[in-house]
Amino acid sequence: MAASVSAKTMLGQQTVTPPPPQAAPPVAPSAPPPVATAPGPVPWMRGLREVKPLPITPLVPDAVAQTSAHFFTDRQLATLRQLSEIMLPPLKGYPGAIDAGAPEFLDFLIGVSPVDRQQMYQSGLDRLDAEARQRFGMPFAGIQASQADELLRPWLRTWMTDHPPAEPFAHFVNLVHSDIRTATINSEAWSKAETAMGREEPDVGLYWFPVDPDIHREEPGREASAPVRHPAPKKQHA
Amino acid sequence: MTDETVDVLIIGSGHSGGMAAKCLTEKGISCLMLNAGPVADARRDTEPKPAYALPFRGFKQPGRLEHVFQSNEFNANTWVDEQEVPYTCDPQQPYNWVRVRLFGGRSLFWSRQSFRLSDYELKGKSHDGFGDDWPISLSDLAPYYSRVEAIFRVRGHADGLPQYPDGNFVPDNSSWTGCMQRFVDAGKKMGVPVCKPRSSEGVDGLASSVNLLLPDAFATGKLRAIPNVVVRELRVDPKTGLVSEAHFVDRLSRREMSVKARVVVLAAGTLESTRLLLNSKIGNSSGVMGHYLIDQVYGPGIVCSVPEARDGRATPELMGGAALIPRFRNLDTKAKNFIRGYALNVFSSAHPMDPRNFAAYGAELQKKLDSYSGSGFSTGIMGEVLAHYEHQVSIDKNVVDAWNIPVLHIDTKYTDNEFNMARDAVDTSIELAEAAGFEVLSKNYDPNPPGYSIHELGTCRMGDDPKTSVLNKWNQSHDIKNLVVVDGSCFVSGGWQNPTMTILSLAMRASEHLAEQMRQGNV
Ligand SMILES: Cc1cc2nc3c(=O)[nH]c(=O)nc-3n(C[C@H](O)[C@H](O)[C@H](O)COP(=O)(O)OP(=O)(O)OC[C@H]3O[C@@H](n4cnc5c(N)ncnc54)[C@H](O)[C@@H]3O)c2cc1C
Numbered sequence: 193m194a195a196s197v198s199a200k201t202m203l204g205q206q207t208v209t210p211p212p213p214q215a216a217p218p219v220a221p222s223a224p225p226p227v228a229t230a231p232g233p234v235p236w237m238r239g240l241r242e243v244k245p246l247p248i249t250p251l252v253p254d255a256v257a258q259t260s261a262h263f264f265t266d267r268q269l270a271t272l273r274q275l276s277e278i279m280l281p282p283l284k285g286y287p288g289a290i291d292a293g294a295p296e297f298l299d300f301l302i303g304v305s306p307v308d309r310q311q312m313y314q315s316g317l318d319r320l321d322a323e324a325r326q327r328f329g330m331p332f333a334g335i336q337a338s339q340a341d342e343l344l345r346p347w348l349r350t351w352m353t354d355h356p357p358a359e360p361f362a363h364f365v366n367l368v369h370s371d372i373r374t375a376t377i378n379s380e381a382w383s384k385a386e387t388a389m390g391r392e393e394p395d396v397g398l399y400w401f402p403v404d405p406d407i408h409r410e411e412p413g414r415e416a417s418a419p420v421r422h423p424a425p426k427k428q429h430a
Numbered sequence: 431m432t433d434e435t436v437d438v439l440i441i442g443s444g445h446s447g448g449m450a451a452k453c454l455t456e457k458g459i460s461c462l463m464l465n466a467g468p469v470a471d472a473r474r475d476t477e478p479k480p481a482y483a484l485p486f487r488g489f490k491q492p493g494r495l496e497h498v499f500q501s502n503e504f505n506a507n508t509w510v511d512e513q514e515v516p517y518t519c520d521p522q523q524p525y526n527w528v529r530v531r532l533f534g535g536r537s538l539f540w541s542r543q544s545f546r547l548s549d550y551e552l553k554g555k556s557h558d559g560f561g562d563d564w565p566i567s568l569s570d571l572a573p574y575y576s577r578v579e580a581i582f583r584v585r586g587h588a589d590g591l592p593q594y595p596d597g598n599f600v601p602d603n604s605s606w607t608g609c610m611q612r613f614v615d616a617g618k619k620m621g622v623p624v625c626k627p628r629s630s631e632g633v634d635g636l637a638s639s640v641n642l643l644l645p646d647a648f649a650t651g652k653l654r655a656i657p658n659v660v661v662r663e664l665r666v667d668p669k670t671g672l673v674s675e676a677h678f679v680d681r682l683s684r685r686e687m688s689v690k691a692r693v694v695v696l697a698a699g700t701l702e703s704t705r706l707l708l709n710s711k712i713g714n715s716s717g718v719m720g721h722y723l724i725d726q727v728y729g730p731g732i733v734c735s736v737p738e739a740r741d742g743r744a745t746p747e748l749m750g751g752a753a754l755i756p757r758f759r760n761l762d763t764k765a766k767n768f769i770r771g772y773a774l775n776v777f778s779s780a781h782p783m784d785p786r787n788f789a790a791y792g793a794e795l796q797k798k799l800d801s802y803s804g805s806g807f808s809t810g811i812m813g814e815v816l817a818h819y820e821h822q823v824s825i826d827k828n829v830v831d832a833w834n835i836p837v838l839h840i841d842t843k844y845t846d847n848e849f850n851m852a853r854d855a856v857d858t859s860i861e862l863a864e865a866a867g868f869e870v871l872s873k874n875y876d877p878n879p880p881g882y883s884i885h886e887l888g889t890c891r892m893g894d895d896p897k898t899s900v901l902n903k904w905n906q907s908h909d910i911k912n913l914v915v916v917d918g919s920c921f922v923s924g925g926w927q928n929p930t931m932t933i934l935s936l937a938m939r940a941s942e943h944l945a946e947q948m949r950q951g952n953v
Pocket of ligand 1: 444448531532533535536537541659660699918928933
């Protein structure tokens, strides 16, 4: 009680006398309701401003936790894991794609991606598995590296940024390779290996926070991507 | 309630708006600047982070900024959000519109390549019969280029080539690295000039409106600025036929407001200026507004390796550096299947190679990467896009942005001239690289979607005839004499040259002319 009185005094606020109970319809109070007060003798913001930074290095969940994969089917995920193992195995003290949790991360990433990217991945993984069964009588997840090479090599291409191969299966093979590498090289596990080898962390970049973000803004990516002609005749905020 | 009428209202704070503010305030004219986005403060708004600490591990957030190939998870928040300020186009004819609304606009992030146009561009029709000449020539612009180059501290080497006009440079007398020298020699044999690149040094690497232009304007005490306000409409006083008012909306609160002005200088960046004029339904008695959208072809190029730099043998003497091949086609000779020309950006890199340059994976790929590291050499096209009436923007009546402002519909595509030029650029690059003894690893003939170059130009072209152009040669509206548009929308043709030096020089020229007209009481 003392606390709220002193805080009110400090803020120069007056106590509003509650109106007597009566049957008349409620009317707006003549003065605004009192400002919510602090639970201590001084406004809590002051304390917050004086808190010393905690000795905390924020932990990324990957350091201790597994991604729960749920977008791909079990078969597709098994194919992706085998593909990851083959395309980026552990080399020279660096973690491989499996150690970096790349397949599970890609399950998450593709799961929240536009439909065409999802379909490109799903049909690509399905085709690899079907070809392995047809050629070697085994799922892709169970074949030897040399057998996998027979299926993959004809589709490997060189290509320049933003211009992956156009043919759909070559597109998949080359993009999934690139994505597996990015998910691995940008992982915490990779970063730790770099540090252990005395190299500078390769992936530190200047991150921009939202600058004065629009208070009405909805989350991006909530709709199929922008700019295509809107069929609706009604005005709407695309 | 205030009833102030401001002298000059400047809409936009990028290179063009910043230059207008500097020139006008230095002539003693009071200006008010409105800018759609907030003021960024790199100390407050950025933090170095490893990719693994970002929500998408350094991948682009899916579905966000799909048309901004330059965006990544680190810088995503600096670009205009495509859902917040959408635009439309036929899905078969995508357009990449790359925008920044922070105070200072795109001048905060540009790559600073700095070139003059030559009379091959300004008087293109006289040279080859296509399109239209500008109403001005290099001799009109040269004095302004010189002053702009001094402000921006453009580093370059004088080459004495008419298609690559020299300027007021911080001299670049550096010598070529070994691999560049080999490329220069290969060029000599083929009649292809390989020159030093030219770029703005600015201060501490920043060559922006916010450090080179606006501080001078504020120092005069004549500039006031309001961030976070989006101009939706300009209104003309029916009695005078002059523009008299700007209506805008507070970006955050969505409060609608208006301000009166004697003169309006529009510097919202090519397509935003045109969008505002089209939405305001003013200045378009010619019917040409929105038409002749151009930019430059980017994307085609090659990546090579310098064999002598492999297996740990790359040295600073051999590798590194950059070059620029200015246009060399269709000057004195005729290419067989395209008109105009392109330039090539040439880079040598001492960094690891991109794995995409090898059709390999796993241990085999790693071996290649180890061996080739530090031996990279690449070229990339910057090609002229022809100005066609049909390549246009218009208002899409069915879609509005987050502030209920109707958006642009963009209708453009590349034609055979651009595709043939791109093919020639790649084939010529391969010939040069092989003549220099390099191994070509990958190549790409396909242009990126139009807009990708971030050099969108035209749509309010200048000209002497009010029937066929929107602005006169002083960037002043033919219809409304107190309306001046100082950004890239005034371009008649774009050439291969990155346009910012030209935008800045035109903005300087237009603003000083406006100041003189105001002094004489004509505006
Ligand atoms: C990554 C990158 C690299 C580049 N590299 C080069 C290069 O090497 N060489 C070169 O010459 N050019 C380069 N450019 C292009 C160059 O940045 C632009 O040509 C130049 O900055 C355009 O300046 P501007 O003032 O016309 O437009 P902008 O910089 O776009 O500024 C327009 C301003 O207007 C404001 N605005 C828009 N609409 C409204 C509205 N309705 N109401 C109020 N305000 C509004 C915006 O907030 C913005 O700040 C590059 C651009 C980028 C992004």
